[in-house]
Amino acid sequence: MNPPPTAKRVSRLSDEITLQLERWITEQQLSSGTQLPTEKVLCERFGVSRAVIREAISRLKADGCVTTRQGSGAFVAARPGQGSFRLVRGLEHSPPILSDEMSDIFELRYLVETGAAERAALRRTAKDLDRMRDVLGRMQDALAAQADAVGDDDAFHVAIAAATHNSQIERFQAFMGGQFSDSRAPTWSSDGHRSGRAREAQAEHVRIFEAISRGNAGAARRAAEAHLVSAARRLGLDPLRWGGDKTESTR
Amino acid sequence: MNPPPTAKRVSRLSDEITLQLERWITEQQLSSGTQLPTEKVLCERFGVSRAVIREAISRLKADGCVTTRQGSGAFVAARPGQGSFRLVRGLEHSPPILSDEMSDIFELRYLVETGAAERAALRRTAKDLDRMRDVLGRMQDALAAQADAVGDDDAFHVAIAAATHNSQIERFQAFMGGQFSDSRAPTWSSDGHRSGRAREAQAEHVRIFEAISRGNAGAARRAAEAHLVSAARRLGLDPLRWGGDKTESTR
DNA sequence: TCCGAAATGTTGTCAGACAACAGTTTTGAG
DNA sequence: CTCAAAACTGTTGTCTGACAACATTTCGGA
Numbered sequence: 046m047n048p049p050p051t052a053k054r055v056s057r058l059s060d061e062i063t064l065q066l067e068r069w070i071t072e073q074q075l076s077s078g079t080q081l082p083t084e085k086v087l088c089e090r091f092g093v094s095r096a097v098i099r100e101a102i103s104r105l106k107a108d109g110c111v112t113t114r115q116g117s118g119a120f121v122a123a124r125p126g127q128g129s130f131r132l133v134r135g136l137e138h139s140p141p142i143l144s145d146e147m148s149d150i151f152e153l154r155y156l157v158e159t160g161a162a163e164r165a166a167l168r169r170t171a172k173d174l175d176r177m178r179d180v181l182g183r184m185q186d187a188l189a190a191q192a193d194a195v196g197d198d199d200a201f202h203v204a205i206a207a208a209t210h211n212s213q214i215e216r217f218q219a220f221m222g223g224q225f226s227d228s229r230a231p232t233w234s235s236d237g238h239r240s241g242r243a244r245e246a247q248a249e250h251v252r253i254f255e256a257i258s259r260g261n262a263g264a265a266r267r268a269a270e271a272h273l274v275s276a277a278r279r280l281g282l283d284p285l286r287w288g289g290d291k292t293e294s295t296r
Numbered sequence: 297m298n299p300p301p302t303a304k305r306v307s308r309l310s311d312e313i314t315l316q317l318e319r320w321i322t323e324q325q326l327s328s329g330t331q332l333p334t335e336k337v338l339c340e341r342f343g344v345s346r347a348v349i350r351e352a353i354s355r356l357k358a359d360g361c362v363t364t365r366q367g368s369g370a371f372v373a374a375r376p377g378q379g380s381f382r383l384v385r386g387l388e389h390s391p392p393i394l395s396d397e398m399s400d401i402f403e404l405r406y407l408v409e410t411g412a413a414e415r416a417a418l419r420r421t422a423k424d425l426d427r428m429r430d431v432l433g434r435m436q437d438a439l440a441a442q443a444d445a446v447g448d449d450d451a452f453h454v455a456i457a458a459a460t461h462n463s464q465i466e467r468f469q470a471f472m473g474g475q476f477s478d479s480r481a482p483t484w485s486s487d488g489h490r491s492g493r494a495r496e497a498q499a500e501h502v503r504i505f506e507a508i509s510r511g512n513a514g515a516a517r518r519a520a521e522a523h524l525v526s527a528a529r530r531l532g533l534d535p536l537r538w539g540g541d542k543t544e545s546t547r
Numbered sequence: 548t549c550c551g552a553a554a555t556g557t558t559g560t561c562a563g564a565c566a567a568c569a570g571t572t573t574t575g576a577g
Numbered sequence: 578c579t580c581a582a583a584a585c586t587g588t589t590g591t592c593t594g595a596c597a598a599c600a601t602t603t604c605g606g607a
Contacts, residue, residue: 057366057559059354083588094561096347099589100354103310107358115308115589116568130381130471149464152415153408156465160407213400214407220381309591334557345592350558366558367599 062091063101070110070121080118081111148282154221155273158202161218162253162269165208166262173208177254180204188247191238195229201250205269208257232279242279249275313342314352321361321372331369332362399533405472406524409453412469413504413520416459417513424459428505431455439498442489446480452501456520459508483530493530500526 070081082090087098102119105111113119165173180201187194199222206218232242249272256264277283321332333341338349353370356362364370416424431452438445450473457469483493500523507515528534 059559085588096350096560096562099351100559103351103354104358107355113589114569116587117570118588130468149462152462153464153468156408156411157404160411164403211400211403213404217381217404336557347591347593351590364558365600367556368601369557 058093059097059100059104062093062097063104065091066101067105067108067110070105077121079121081121083118147280148277150221151273151277151280151282155270157214157217157221158206158273159266159269161206161209161211161214162257163262163266164211164214165205166257166260166265168210169208169257169260173204174254174258176207177201177204177257181250181254184247184250187233188238188243191235191243193230193233194243195233198229198233198246198250205253205257229276232276245275246272246279309344310348310351310355313344313348314355316342317352318356318359318361321356328372330372332372334369398531399528401472402524402528402531402533406521408465408468408472409457409524410517410520412457412460412465413508414513414517415462415465416456417508417511417516419461420459420508420511424455425509427458428452428455428508432501432505435498435501438484439489439494442486442494444481444484445494446484449480449484449497449501456504456508480527483527496526497523497530 066087084095084098084102088095091098102111102113106113109122111119112122180197183197184194184201186192187197202222203215203219206215209215232246238244249268253265253268253272256268317338335346335349335353339346342349353362353364357364360373362370363373431448434448435445435452437443438448453473454466454470457466460466483497489495500519504516504519504523507519
């Protein structure tokens with residue numbers, strides 16, 4: 046039983062089928078509620094066992110693309126893509142994120158995070174400030190010890206988002222932060238310490254914290270804007286096109 | 297017709313196991329990279345067959361919680377929750393979205409969408425404007441015919457996001473829009489037409505479009521802000537706490 | 548000691564079967 | 578003939594067993 050030379054055996058068979066199924070659904074422009082082929086039919090069409098088909102459908106279910114009803118069949122969900130949002134397209138698109146893509150993601154983060162800082166300044170409690178102070182202190186220690194503080198950097202931004210008391214914003218910030226963990230590494234690397242990138246980032250953090258602590262929403266937003274623009278520059282991105290604040294009219 | 301309110305819906309063993317596994321991982325605070333028990337062990341622990349366990353793990357994989365390596369085992373992913381972002385927690389949390397939750401989601405949407413409108417005004421092309429005009433025209437027709445235009449309403453907001461030429465923002469807007477399809481129904485219902493909600497919404501849409509068309513970023517943002525605040529009011533939410541615009545110093 | 552091959556363990560895939568459920572058709576009582 | 582119950586068919590959900598592909602460990606020989 047030699048499988049057709051379609052697959053190069055580079056990865057899991059179920060991954061391949063998942064991708065093909067997803068593509069097939071979107072290409073066919075299947076409207077919500079349409080029933081898709083039975084598992085048996087799909088088995089024959091793709092030439093795989095039912096386990097693989099079920100695995101693929103299971104993932105689409107988790108993605109929110111399809112729903113299944115026992116005894117009835119599988120159907121396209123209300124909105125394809127509803128239920129969850131993923132930044133990087135595809136299933137295993139990990140290694141190379143293009144600079145344009147990264148820039149786009151960063152801009153989305155910019156929109157949310159600046160607004161979050163603004164709102165955090167208005168709603169933060171003493172507890173929120175304590176949490177931020179803690180993380181800030183840990184980063185200060187790391188700065189003195191020239192150590193790595195990527196995790197704390199992430200935690201600081203999440204702490205800001207948490208101070209909005211909007212759990213959705215907090216979760217989104219945590220989600221976005223996770224995507225940027227790798228990107229923050231250069232700032233806290235030994236080279237980052239030497240070149241002053243770490244100190245620079247920390248100074249920006251302090252400025253955001255102080256604005257939020259004072260309850261000055263406008264200042265908090267501007268400090269967050271400045272920090273994100275600097276962070277983008279440290280990553281080699283071009284934040285000019287974001288032009289949300291100062292460079293607005295010049296275009 | 298449609299019998300969804302099956303309250304006794306205890307079935308779907310795999311759903312139960314998925315939930316328990318997810319809960320177990322988060323509760324144990326398993327750090328990234330930790331290996332979780334083998335499928336065989338999990339089978340015995342939960343008293344189910346391997347198929348169910350595999351189904352559950354498959355979903356967690358789709359969620360980005362865990363990764364698997366053939367011949368090695370399953371491991372907690374780099375960041376739990378990385379890979380995809382879902383607004384409503386849980387797998388089958390569809391029917392009742394609490395008002396607070398809804399309000400939080402709406403605020404997140406507010407942050408992204410107002411920024412998107414601002415940027416759309418700066419970057420829109422003639423083609424973008426054509427697309428928006430098309431959708432706007434369809435909504436105008438629906439208004440005259442007292443018809444439903446929820447889909448077009450959604451499409452209009454996506455068209456704005458598309459005009460930013462930032463694919464991540466566009467995709468996020470499409471994602472968020474899908475979550476609100478149901479919520480927009482009252483506006484375009486027969487009652488919505490009668491009470492003037494539809495006409496009101498349409499007027500706000502036109503105002504946003506004109507600002508974007510003129511390339512006036514500030515006006516576009518303010519128009520989007522006004523529209524979202526009105527939309528929230530139409531949904532019975534309280535947009536006061538967002539306080540992003542009027543209470544702001546930079547105006 | 549060092550290296551390679553065998554042994555063991557784990558996930559991935561296959562195959563078949565039955566259970567639970569939904570929809571349709573047939574049957575039987577009135 | 579009417580209509581409801583029963584039988585039938587088709588689909589997804591779950592179980593079981595087996596083997597393949599891959600990773601890690603163990604162990605024996607040079």
